[in-house]
Amino acid sequence: MTPQFASLSDFLAMxxxxxxxxxxxxxxxxxxxxxxxxxxxxxxxxxARLAALRSEKAESPTP
Structure with missing residues (x-):
């Protein structure tokens, strides 16, 4: 298996x-x-939006 590039600088130059x-x-x-x-x-x-909706639902009176 032979390397594609001869050195690191050749690799970095691409x-x-x-x-x-x-x-x-x-x-x-x-x-x-x-x-x-x-x-x-x-x-x-x-x-945060889900928590706000859950707290809003818990605070509202249920019929």
Missing amino acids: GGYAPFVFGAWGLSVAVIIGLIVRVIIHGRYQK
């Missing part, structure tokens, strides 16, 4: 395509992190 390769990886990681943060924030919002 044959001249390094900005595109690492840019794509960076953008992908940024999008995934953004989605995770959005899910966490939305989940907290929904839990």
Whole structure:
């Protein structure tokens, strides 16, 4: 099995395509992190909303 790149600097250069390769990886990681943060924030919002609805229901008189 022969290595694709002769050295670490050749690997990091990616044959001249390094900005595109690492840019794509960076953008992908940024999008995934953004989605995770959005899910966490939305989940907290929904839990707070559910708690408010439950307390509102408990306070309202039942007929």
